[in-house]
Structures are given as C-alpha cells and as structure tokens.
Amino acid sequence: MPFAARLDNVETSAIRELFKLLGKPGIISFAGGFPDSAMFDVQGIQAAVQKALADAPGPALQYGATEGYDPLRAQIAAFMHAKGAASVQPGGLIVTTGSQQALDLLGKVMVDPGDRVIVEGPTFLATIQCFKLYGAQMVSAPIDAQGVQVDRLEQLIVAHKPKLVYLIPTFGNPSGAMLSRERRLRVLELAVKYQTLVVEDDPYGDLYFGEAPPPSLLALSPQVPGSADWLVHCGSLSKVLSPGLRVGWMVGPAALLAKATMCKQFSDAHTSTFAQATAAAYLESGRMPATLQHVRQVYGERARAMGAALQRELGDAVTFTQPQGGLFFWARLTGAGGKLADAGELARRAIAQGVAFVPGSPFFAADPDPSSFRLSFATADVARIEEGIARLGRAL
Incomplete structure (x- = not known):
C-alpha cells in the first residue's frame, strides 16, 4: 500500500506493545499509565448522566458546536478559577476529545515538516509520536526533580x-517531576523574551499528596506581562474523573484556538455532547472536591508504599525521587554491587518473575537513558505493590 510518507517518522507505541506481554496469569503490572477504575465516582457520574438527560436531553444527544458545549465550558472556566487561573473565560477555551487531541490539534496548527519542537527529556511518549507525525525535529531539554532546567532550556x-x-x-509523565515556582516564572519570561509558544500539559496537577503544587503557568501568566500571548494550557478530566468520558480542553490565544477549532471540525466535528453534558452536570454537582480528596489519599498511600518498598528491596541498586503527586515513579538503575544497569534487560527478567514496568528509553526524544524506567502505583493496592517490588528485587 502507498502509505503516507509521514508514517515513516513514527512507530507503534512501545508501551502498547508491552501490554501484549501482560497476559500471563498472576502478573502484577506497574506498566499502565491509567487511573484505578475503583476510584471512579460511579454514583456521581450516574447522577450526572440522569441530570443531563433530564435537564437538556435535546442538546445532550444532538450535534454540537465544535468549540464545545457551553455549559461545560462555563464549568471548566469555574474549575480553572478555583485553581488560580482567574483569567480563563468560557469563550477562551475549546473542549477537546481528551487532552491528547489538543496535542494533535497543535501539531496540525503549528508544526511544519522540519520545525524544531523542544520537549522534556523524558516526556510523554504520545507527544513525541504526535509531533513527529507532523514532521517535527524533536529536541530534548534535560530535567531534574524540579522539572526542566531553565538555563539549559534557554540555550536550546x-x-x-x-x-x-x-x-x-506538574508531576510529569513519566518523570513525576514538579517544576518550581521560580522556574515557572522563568519559563514564562523566556516565552516572552524569545516569542516562543509554550504548551503546558496539566493532566496530573490536581493529584497532589500533601501541599498543593505551585500555580500552573496559566495561573502565573498575569505576573509576566505578555506571556499569555505565548501560552497554551491543556487540561483533562481523564485522571481525576474518568478517561472514558474523553473530555479535555485547551486554553490559548484566540487566533490559535480559531485554527484549532477549524482543524477539529475536519477531525471529529465536536467532542461527544453526551459526554460533555455529563461532565458539566458532574462539575456543577459539587462532588469533585470530595472525589479529589479521596484519590489523593489513596494514591498518596500507594506512592509512599512503593517508595519504601523500592528502598527495602532494591537498595542502592536504584535511585529515584519520591513523587509528591501524579501516578508515576521515575527511577534509574545504578549497577551497584554488580546488579543490572540496563532497564530493558530488567524488564525482560521482571516479566519472568511476574511483574511488569516500562523501560525509560522510549520516553526520550533524543539521547535515551537505558538505565531509566517508569513504575505506576495507581492501579495496585499496597499489598500488591509490596509483592510486585519484591519480585522486581528478585529480577535484579
């Protein structure tokens, strides 16, 4: 078949391919990047569905505006206001089919073949694939526990x-890193200084385990005059409410949103109005704060259990920073004591021991670190986390 040449730039997700190996009975998986379905507020979502159909069945079941269902846009704006982004207006955002569609729309609107795109090293695998599909040349900016190293970012x-x-x-996938407030302001200053568009992807910012993280770049943008003109913010309900709703959003400059809306018309016409009406009713119900409090408590307990187990079972054979939120641990093998230093080989041995994780190399757009790997604590309870990490220790 004469496939489009752009497909030569991408390959199947290494993570999706790994899932094919997970059919072994009794395996404990730390490989997935999804929330625990036991955390879904089924009762609240069910009530939201009923309210959406009772209050406005016609709009909920009909075609809708590409920009999004107006009651949901209003609820998202209020949701963002509560997190300090007071400048967000319902008309200043579009609803997307998950925040991943926002990335695809940005690729369509912004990226020409040969354009350079800077991402963190490591970063979200689907972002690398998405921008490569549109011909981008990916550049990797180093990170540490406080997020992207802004001095190096400026050089790049x-x-x-x-x-x-x-x-x-905030709590990046896969790194778990949290950009400090000082660095956030520096990033906004760089956007203005070099007139460079900065895309802030924020699917995990509400999943903190203790003290709240610094405000988003969007919330901080009024402190850096002109930065809002060079900032796009992508949000999602997938990690905090339900990924099955496929409800995300994008806030950005009006001209960019207009182009993105045009491209979305060609793609899916609009995000499911039924899903949007359900999400709007849920946000209006006032149940979200309690839902967030619950998932923060559960995920925080699991993250602490995984950190303690890694220290106990792997010792100095691994280094990591204890995450303060999100869904992931990012770790590196040290090779201490003659133990493995190759995460790909450890992944193969781990499957044989009945535990799975994702090697880190696919998360790098350039210069992959073969010693790195990602563990998700979201979908395993404390007992399974402790058993899984014990199996991982035996695989070393």
Whole structure:
C-alpha cells in the first residue's frame, strides 16, 4: 500500500506493545499509565448522566458546536478559577476529545515538516509520536526533580528557534517531576523574551499528596506581562474523573484556538455532547472536591508504599525521587554491587518473575537513558505493590 510518507517518522507505541506481554496469569503490572477504575465516582457520574438527560436531553444527544458545549465550558472556566487561573473565560477555551487531541490539534496548527519542537527529556511518549507525525525535529531539554532546567532550556531555544516548547510542569509523565515556582516564572519570561509558544500539559496537577503544587503557568501568566500571548494550557478530566468520558480542553490565544477549532471540525466535528453534558452536570454537582480528596489519599498511600518498598528491596541498586503527586515513579538503575544497569534487560527478567514496568528509553526524544524506567502505583493496592517490588528485587 502507498502509505503516507509521514508514517515513516513514527512507530507503534512501545508501551502498547508491552501490554501484549501482560497476559500471563498472576502478573502484577506497574506498566499502565491509567487511573484505578475503583476510584471512579460511579454514583456521581450516574447522577450526572440522569441530570443531563433530564435537564437538556435535546442538546445532550444532538450535534454540537465544535468549540464545545457551553455549559461545560462555563464549568471548566469555574474549575480553572478555583485553581488560580482567574483569567480563563468560557469563550477562551475549546473542549477537546481528551487532552491528547489538543496535542494533535497543535501539531496540525503549528508544526511544519522540519520545525524544531523542544520537549522534556523524558516526556510523554504520545507527544513525541504526535509531533513527529507532523514532521517535527524533536529536541530534548534535560530535567531534574524540579522539572526542566531553565538555563539549559534557554540555550536550546536560542540554538534551535523552536516552533514550540512542550512541558508537563506538574508531576510529569513519566518523570513525576514538579517544576518550581521560580522556574515557572522563568519559563514564562523566556516565552516572552524569545516569542516562543509554550504548551503546558496539566493532566496530573490536581493529584497532589500533601501541599498543593505551585500555580500552573496559566495561573502565573498575569505576573509576566505578555506571556499569555505565548501560552497554551491543556487540561483533562481523564485522571481525576474518568478517561472514558474523553473530555479535555485547551486554553490559548484566540487566533490559535480559531485554527484549532477549524482543524477539529475536519477531525471529529465536536467532542461527544453526551459526554460533555455529563461532565458539566458532574462539575456543577459539587462532588469533585470530595472525589479529589479521596484519590489523593489513596494514591498518596500507594506512592509512599512503593517508595519504601523500592528502598527495602532494591537498595542502592536504584535511585529515584519520591513523587509528591501524579501516578508515576521515575527511577534509574545504578549497577551497584554488580546488579543490572540496563532497564530493558530488567524488564525482560521482571516479566519472568511476574511483574511488569516500562523501560525509560522510549520516553526520550533524543539521547535515551537505558538505565531509566517508569513504575505506576495507581492501579495496585499496597499489598500488591509490596509483592510486585519484591519480585522486581528478585529480577535484579
């Protein structure tokens, strides 16, 4: 078949391929990047469905505006206001089919073949695949526990003049890193100084385990005049309510949103109005704060259990930073004591021991770290976490 040449730039997700190996009975998986379905507020969502159909069945079941269902846009704006982004207006955002569609729309709107795009190293695998599909040349910016290293980011912006910079400032996937407030302000200053679009992807910012993280780049943008003109914010209900609803959103400059809306018309016409009406009714119900409090408590307990188990079972054979939120641990093998230093080989041995995780190399757009790997604590209870990490220790 004469497939489009753009497909030569991408390959099947390494994570999706790994899932094919997970059919072994009794395996404990830390490989997935999805929330625990036991955390879904089924009763609240069921009530939201009933309210959506009772209050406005016609709009909920009919075609809708590409920009989004107006009651949901109003609820999302209020949701963002509660997190400090007071400048967000319902008309200043579009609803997307999950935040991943927002990334695809940005690729369509912003990226020409050969354009440079800066991402964190490591970063969300689907972002690398998405922008590569549109012909981007990916540039990797180093990170540490406080997120992207802004001095190095500035050097890369100067050297490569990127079409955009993509960041996950809060509890990134896979890194779990949290960009400090000081660095967030520096990023906004760089956006203005070099007139470079910064994309803030924020699907995990509400999943903190103790003290709340610094405000989002969007919430901080009024402190850096002109930065809102160079900022896109992508949000989602997938990790905090339900990924099956496929409800996300994008806030950005009006001209960019207009182009994205046009491209969305060609793609899916609009995000499911039924899903949007359900999400709007749920947010209006006032149940979200209690839902968030519950998932923070559960995930925080699991994260602490995984950190303690890693220290106990793997010792100095691994290094990591204890995550303060999100769904992931990012770790590196040290090779201490003659133990393995190759995460790919450890993954193969781990499957034989009945435990799975994702090696880190696919999360790098360039210069992959073969010692790195990602563990998700979201879908296993404490007992399974402790058993799974014990199996991982035996695989070493």
